[in-house]
Amino acid sequence: MKIIVVGGGGREHAIIKKLKENKQVEEIFALPGNGGIAADATCVDIGAKDIPAIVDFAVKAGIDFAVVAPDDPLVLGAVDALQAKGIKTFGPNKKAAIIEGSKAFSKDLMKKYNIPTASYETFTDMEAALSYIENCPIPVVVKADGLALGKGVIIAETKEQARQAVRDMMEDKVFGESGSKVVIEEFLTGPEVSVLSFTDGKTVIPMVSSMDHKRALDGDKGLNTGGMGTIAPNPYYTDEIAKVCMDTIFKPTIEAMNKEGRTFTGCLYFGLMITEKGPKVIEYNCRFGDPETQVVLPLLESDLLDIMLKIYHGKLDEAEVKFADKNACCVVMASEGYPQKYETGFEITMPADKNIYVAGAKLKDGKLVTGGGRVLGVTETADTLKGAIDAAYETVKSVNFENAYFRTDIGQRALMAERK
Numbered sequence: 355m356k357i358i359v360v361g362g363g364g365r366e367h368a369i370i371k372k373l374k375e376n377k378q379v380e381e382i383f384a385l386p387g388n389g390g391i392a393a394d395a396t397c398v399d400i401g402a403k404d405i406p407a408i409v410d411f412a413v414k415a416g417i418d419f420a421v422v423a424p425d426d427p428l429v430l431g432a433v434d435a436l437q438a439k440g441i442k443t444f445g446p447n448k449k450a451a452i453i454e455g456s457k458a459f460s461k462d463l464m465k466k467y468n469i470p471t472a473s474y475e476t477f478t479d480m481e482a483a484l485s486y487i488e489n490c491p492i493p494v495v496v497k498a499d500g501l502a503l504g505k506g507v508i509i510a511e512t513k514e515q516a517r518q519a520v521r522d523m524m525e526d527k528v529f530g531e532s533g534s535k536v537v538i539e540e541f542l543t544g545p546e547v548s549v550l551s552f553t554d555g556k557t558v559i560p561m562v563s564s565m566d567h568k569r570a571l572d573g574d575k576g577l578n579t580g581g582m583g584t585i586a587p588n589p590y591y592t593d594e595i596a597k598v599c600m601d602t603i604f605k606p607t608i609e610a611m612n613k614e615g616r617t618f619t620g621c622l623y624f625g626l627m628i629t630e631k632g633p634k635v636i637e638y639n640c641r642f643g644d645p646e647t648q649v650v651l652p653l654l655e656s657d658l659l660d661i662m663l664k665i666y667h668g669k670l671d672e673a674e675v676k677f678a679d680k681n682a683c684c685v686v687m688a689s690e691g692y693p694q695k696y697e698t699g700f701e702i703t704m705p706a707d708k709n710i711y712v713a714g715a716k717l718k719d720g721k722l723v724t725g726g727g728r729v730l731g732v733t734e735t736a737d738t739l740k741g742a743i744d745a746a747y748e749t750v751k752s753v754n755f756e757n758a759y760f761r762t763d764i765g766q767r768a769l770m771a772e773r774k
Contacts, residue, residue, distance in 0.1 A: 355659075358383045358412055360402050360432060361423035362391065364686075364713035364731040365644035369423060369658070370395050371711075372651045376659040383415065389722050390712020390730075402427050409435045417441055421662065425501055428640050429455035444662040446640050450611060450618040454640040457537045458499050467610040469603055470634040472627075474539035480524040483536055487516045493541040498523050500532030505578060505693070507637075509541065542636065544629040545590035545771070548646045551604060551624065552661055554670040555617040558604050560624075562653050562677045563591035564646045565768055570693060572763045579693045580728060583764030585739060586649040586682045589771040590628050599626065599633050607638070619665055648711050648731040649682035683742040684733040685750050685764050686713070690757040692727035700724045700756035708749050709733045724755050739768060 355378050359366050362384065370382055371394055385408055387397030400407045403426050412420055422432045422445035431448035445451075452459050464471040472495070477483035487494065496519040498506030506529045510516035516538075523533030550561045564586040570576035603624060611618045623639035623646070642650075651658065655676045664673040689696035702722045704710055711733065714726020730753060734745035743765040750760060 355379055355418040356381050356383070356416060357419045357421065357659075358385055358408070358415075358417050359395065359421045359423060360385050360408060360427055362386045362388045362402065363424075363644055364711040364728065365642050365647040366423050367391050367394065367711040367713070368647045368651045368731075369421060369642065372654065372658040373421070376657055379659065383411075383417070385411065388712055389715040389717040389725065390710075392717060403430060405430060405432050405435050408432060409439055412436060412441050413439050419443070419659070419663070421445065423641055425451070425454055425639065425641055429501060442663070442666050444666065445620040446618050446622075449616045451640040452616065453611065453618065453622070453638045455501060456499055457497050457637070458535055460638050461537055461539070463607075463610055463614070464635060467606055467613075469606050469610065470632060472540040472542050472634060472636070474537050476535060476537050478535050480520060483520045483524065483538060484517055486538060487513055487520065490538065491540070492516070495539045495541050496520060496523070497537040497539065498529045498533040499535035499537060500529070502529040502532045503580065505529075505580075506532055507578065542627045542629050542634060544627045545588075546636070547588045547591045547626045547628060547633075548584075548643055549591070549599065549604075549624045549626060550642060550646060550650055551622050552665060552670060552673075552675060553608055553618060553620070553622055554665040554668045555608065555612060555619050556668065557670040558600075558608050558622070559670065559673075559675045560596070560600070560604060561650050561675075562586050563588040563596075564643075564649050565590075565765075566643070566646060567761060567764055570761075572761050577693055579688075581643075581645045582686045582688070582761045584645050584649045584684045585742070585765040585768050586646075586653060589739070589768050595628060595633055599624070603633065603635060644713075645684050645686055645731050648684040648733050652682050652709060652733055652735050653677045653680060678735070680735050680737055681739040681742040682733060682735045683739070683746040683765050684711075684731045685746045685760055686728050687730040687732060687750065687753060687755075687758050687760045688728050689714075689724055689726070690759040692759070696727055697757060698724045698726065702729070702753070702755040704730070704753040705749070708752070710749070710753070729755065729758070739765060739772060743769070
């Protein structure tokens with residue numbers, strides 16, 4: 355089989371490495387891929403949002419199967435365009451991808467179908483949003499309605515911060531048109547859990563849970579990023595909570611999307627908060643999370659391509675989906691200054707025999723050099739969480755590039771939870 359994977363980050367590298375395990379795979383093309391992905395796939399210089407070029411390449415190259423990994427092309431309708439040409443795909447169509455493409459849509463869906471989430475209000479008028487803030491409890495969460503590279507969510511600790519967030523989004527357009535509409539919602543407290551799930555619109559099979567570390571600095575300080583590291587499984591996600599989530603969140607969400615005529619197939623990501631009143635949805639993503647994928651897929655013992663094909667054919671209930679009874683830790687190595695200003699172009703040296711996913715790097719004169727904010731995801735697995743964390747940081751020591759930065763406390767919160 356010839357496969358294309360749309361995207362060019364660490365998540366896509368993890369997907370490609372897993373797909374390569376299937377002996378039916380002849381060749382994988384990454385569109386656009388990156389300098390590190392080039393070791394595992396043929397990179398083609400086509401942007402992930404250039405849907406006409408993606409479709410044209412897929413047709414001419416005789417592609418058998420396409421995996422659309424990032425949110426932007428999914429929301430723009432890449433799956434619809436590929437399927438219109440008869441190409442089998444993994445990922446939701448445009449109508450279903452709105453579950454991430456519009457936070458207002460997803461909040462309204464949860465309200466309509468009684469899926470537990472934070473209370474909220476939606477605004478298209480800036481003055482109305484500013485007026486609402488004057489009477490709402492603090493802290494409060496301000497979200498840009500549309501896609502914003504994972505950065506369109508502001509937790510405001512003061513009313514002034516909340517007002518500034520609204521102005522930034524609606525007046526100054528810091529997230530472009532994504533901030534034309536904002537959602538202002540109740541601030542929830544409790545441990546966060548990420549649960550990726552396979553679904554064909556009928557069956558939903560959760561993957562192993564994970565814990566992301568969004569803040570740039572140790573101790574969960576600093577700015578929000580795309581994610582500085584992850585561990586799996588998440589110790590806060592007990593069997594009891596998993597059952598509650600299946601009954602009150604996972605199945606009801608799939609059924610709600612069906613009732614809305616927006617049947618979801620692919621990977622549906624549930625961002626959850628385990629509150630005192632039970633688990634609630636913070637957000638939905640219409641695809642594999644990044645860097646959650648980098649700890650979840652290494653624990654998948656079943657064949658990823660087989661699962662994806664079963665989903666395409668609506669036969670997920672016939673697929674074997676099995677995860678190893680182990681732990682995984684991914685430490686993200688970034689460019690100093692991320693997520694703000696940072697320099698790139700520095701040569702990367704790293705061991706070839708380790709599980710390192712390349713997120714932001716390019717080839718220059720035959721050498722791998724840094725090319726983004728998040729550069730690498732160093733992942734290790736072990737029988738225990740502490741073992742996985744220690745192994746990941748040991749591997750980090752063997753990776754070198756100028757201005758490398760990483761958090762030193764990935765997984766520490768999870769270790770504390772394990773000890774309780």
